[in-house]
Every structure is written in structure tokens, then in C-alpha cells.
Amino acid sequence: MSEAVGPAWYAVQCQPHGEARAALNLARQGFDAYCPRYLKTRRHARQVRSVAAPFFPRYLFVNLDLASQRWRSVNGTFGVSGLVGPRDHPSSVPEAIIAALRAREDENGYIAVTHPAERWKAGDPVRITGNNAFHGCSGLFEGLNDDERVRVLLDLLGRKVRVTLDIAALEPV
Numbered sequence: 001m002s003e004a005v006g007p008a009w010y011a012v013q014c015q016p017h018g019e020a021r022a023a024l025n026l027a028r029q030g031f032d033a034y035c036p037r038y039l040k041t042r043r044h045a046r047q048v049r050s051v052a053a054p055f056f057p058r059y060l061f062v063n064l065d066l067a068s069q070r071w072r073s074v075n076g077t078f079g080v081s082g083l084v085g086p087r088d089h090p091s092s093v094p095e096a097i098i099a100a101l102r103a104r105e106d107e108n109g110y111i112a113v114t115h116p117a118e119r120w121k122a123g124d125p126v127r128i129t130g131n132n133a134f135h136g137c138s139g140l141f142e143g144l145n146d147d148e149r150v151r152v153l154l155d156l157l158g159r160k161v162r163v164t165l166d167i168a169a170l171e172p173v
Contacts, residue, residue, distance in 0.1 A: 007065040008092040009034075011084040012074060019054045022079030026062055029073060035060035036101045038111045055111050059084075061098060066090075120172070126152060130169040138173055139163075 012033075014022040019035045026033040040053035054060070058081075064071045066089070075082045085091030104111045120126065120141040128134045134154065142151035145164055152170070154161045 006067070007063055009061045009063050009095060009098050010071075010074075010090050011093055012060050012062050013081040013084055014058050014060060015079055015081055016058060018079035019058070019060050022077060023060055025077045025079055026074065029077065031069075031074065032063040033060055034063070034098065034102075036105075036111050037109070038113045052110065055101070055113075061093060120170075125173040126170045127173050128152065128154075128165065128169055129171050130166070132165065132169060134163060134165070141170070 012022065012026075023033040023035045036055040037052045038055050039050040042049050042051050062074060062083075064074070071083075071090075074080060083090035101111060106112055122141060122143055124141045126139060126141045128137045128139065137154055137156070139152040139154040142153050142162065144150055149164050150167050150170060152163050152165060154163055
């Protein structure tokens with residue numbers, strides 16, 4: 001983050017679950033606000049739905065010219081906790097970061113996010129790593145659990161045993 005001359009993007013910390021409210025209120029004041037969002041899978045009562053969620057919970061970006069705009073009013077906006085950085089001069093976010101985020105958006109304005117488990121399909125061989133009882137064992141990837149953990153089928157003592165692990169504990173064979 002660096003000091004900017006002319007219009008630049010700045011990070012804004014929002015109140016909990018207040019990103020949409022803050023963006024709306026900033027837009028009403030004439031500020032250009034950007035809140036990157038993605039589609040999150042929500043499972044509840046045997047139903048699976050995709051809902052919009054902020055890519056950076058509690059944060060959004062606003063394009064400001066500190067020399068010509070009344071930027072201090074951003075801090076008093078309903079839904080905003082404050083600009084990120086020193087009070088007298090907030091820190092800018094490089095334009096390349098905003099451009100990279102916007103480049104990843106689909107036609108509906110959501111950032112495309114792939115789940116780490118999507119790199120495997122059922123039946124793919126995997127090896128278990130990490131600090132757990134099955135370290136070094138090989139097995140077959142079965143799928144993703146409801147609670148964002150993965151199921152792996154291991155061959156232990158001549159039997160097939162299903163274990164549930166954190167996705168970070170797997171590597172391809």
C-alpha cells in the first residue's frame with residue numbers, strides 16, 4: 001500500500017455483515033464503492049443453496065481523490081467502521097489488485113472461486129500428509145463432506161476404512 005496522487009482505491013472496514021449497507025450508503029454519497037462477492041454454498045436442513053457472500057468479509061474498496069473529495073465523511077458512513085490506515089492519510093490499494101479482482105468476475109459480477117477439493121474426483125489416488133494418525137497412508141478420494149472436510153477410503157489391515165480429514169492433509173499421488 002502506498003501514498004497515491006489523484007484518485008486511488010482505499011480499503012474500508014465495515015461493521016459485521018454490513019458490506020452491502022456500507023456500499024449502498026457510500027454510493028448515495030457519490031463515492032465509487034466496490035465490494036467483491038462470490039457465490040458461497042450454504043447447506044441447511046438438507047437443502048443446498050448458493051448465496052452471495054463478500055470475498056473479503058467486513059471489507060470493501062472505495063475510489064477516492066484525497067485532494068479534492070471530502071473523504072473523511074467515509075468514516076462516518078452508516079455501515080462503515082473506518083478507512084484502513086492512519087487516520088490523517090489512509091493507505092491506498094494498488095489499482096492492479098482491483099483490476100485482478102474484477103478480471104476474475106463472471107458475467108453476474110461474482111468472483112469465480114474453485115474449492116480445493118475440486119482438483120480431485122471420486123476414485124483419484126491421494127496420499128495423506130500432515131500431523132495425523134494416517135500420515136503417509138495412501139487411499140482413494142471419495143468426496144467432500146457437508147462440513148467442508150473430505151472423505152478418503154483407506155485400505156488398512158485388509159479392510160476398506162473411510163476416514164474424514166481436513167482438505168489440507170491431502171496431496172495427489
